[in-house]
Amino acid sequence: MRKETKVIRIGNKAIGGGNPILIQSMTNTKTEDIAATIEQINKLEAAGCDIIRCAVPTLEAAEAIKEIKKSIHIPLVADIHFDYRLAIAAIENGADKVRINPGNIGGTEKLKAVVDAAKLKNIPIRVGVNSGSLEKELVEKYGGVTPEGLVESALDKVHAIEAMGYDNLVISIKSSDVLMCIKAHELIADKSSYPLHVGITESGTLLSGNIKSAVGLGVMLYEGIGDTIRVSLTGDPVEEVKSAKLILKALGLRKGGVELVSCPTCGRTQIDLIGLAGQVEAMIQEFDLDIKVAVMGCAVNGPGEAKEADIGIAGGRGEGILIKKGKVIKKVPEDKLLETLREELLAMKAAL
Incomplete structure (x- = not known):
């Protein structure tokens, strides 16, 4: 049975609340290359991608979102690391959601600036926590990187944003360790009602990545955990979408297709x-x-x-x-x- 989660709208799609589990992928083009990025997104949509994420490492990339959005049909998520100004620019240029790690965005004031911008446009923030960037104090508290530490880190960031008056949130806690990832999601599913973006990060190549993702996602989805998924592979993003569709079909969570x-x-x-x-x-x-x-x-x-x-x-x-x-x-x-x-x-x- 699916875990009960809050409904969050991302562009023309909705996740949580029993809505179908949506497939995500991420472009590997330079987002600044508008034509190449549009071409890849349209290929991914044709393959079955429901939501696309693009890296936004520069202001030019943030500004490119406006033009990219004119030629695609699925919601676009801006992936931000470190620079809060890029998150704000991406929001202003039409991103349907932003992915940030509040712990590396530059402090409370800068986080609030991003939250205020998202609130103005009423777009969701994906709160992302990765086992590779877990805070030093939590590593020390739990004696290493642990599922409990990942969950505490994510919920601390969620509570900080809630304190700023915003709850249009999606949570993502990822690890390349399959068992750690499963345990962390089991823990957070009992502690939060926000939709969960699930996947095994840095899972590997087409062979090893597919096996790790199928095992990890298979367990979590079977337990009713997860509202949107990404199969992270070192390869053509279209292969991520194909694999995600097969995983969902194998679990009876998606119909259609031979x-x-x-x-x-x-x-x-x-x-x-x-x-x-x-x-x-x-x-x-x-x-x-x-x-x-x-x-x-x-x-x-x-x-x-x-x-x-x-x-x-x-x-x-x-x-x-x-x-x-x-x-x-x-x-x-x-x-x-x-x-x-x-x-x-x-x-x-x-x-x-």
Whole structure:
């Protein structure tokens, strides 16, 4: 069951309060390069990104937000480190939310200036705390970086902003340590009703990052914790969005899009199953069908193993079969399997 959290609006989207869990990513272009940033954001939106974050390290980047916003359709979050003036400039130029770490923004007066600017535009502040920047006194208090220290740090900052008369907040507490991240979120979910932005930060490359993110996010989301997620990967941000969609679908938290199932290779396999599965995975991206597609390597066991799939293909020596709900529909030459499957998907799409 989802933890009950407050509803927070970010541009034309809403998180918390039982709203669908939204997917975020972050551009890796120079935000000052308006054309490149717009191009990447639109690619991410097409892949399924709901909210996009952009780094704002300079005044030029903050001012670029105004132009970027004219050509995108999803909310834009300005990511600020250290300089409170950049947060204010980003807000003035139309950012739908700002991400700050109040601990490194420059003191109470500067934090209040950011809060006042956000209050004027009524945009949320994401209070971000990272295990790599936990305050020295909390490290000493807890004998190191701990989940308890992360939670205390985040809540201290939240209370400071609340004392300034503002509660349009989202909380983010991140660590590259999966178990620490899970524990910290379990603790804060019981202590706060603000929406939580969850993810495993600095999780790694496409392989290791996906595994850590799937494990960490899977546990937290299964426990009902999290209102918006980011899969942080060292790679193309589009891959972050693809992974986030799969994690949500695997947990039954998002519908739509084709789900691919494929069998592991074994000694019975007589086709290039790995290559075929990869081709199918790429091909199905163009279909917004809420179905399951199977790619099986054995024409003998394939129909039975794929009976829970809506449609599938299985290969043998030089030929393959088209399967629907576990029943063989027809045989086709091996080199026509992909084409046959695509034709069937097009027919299913046209029938909607």
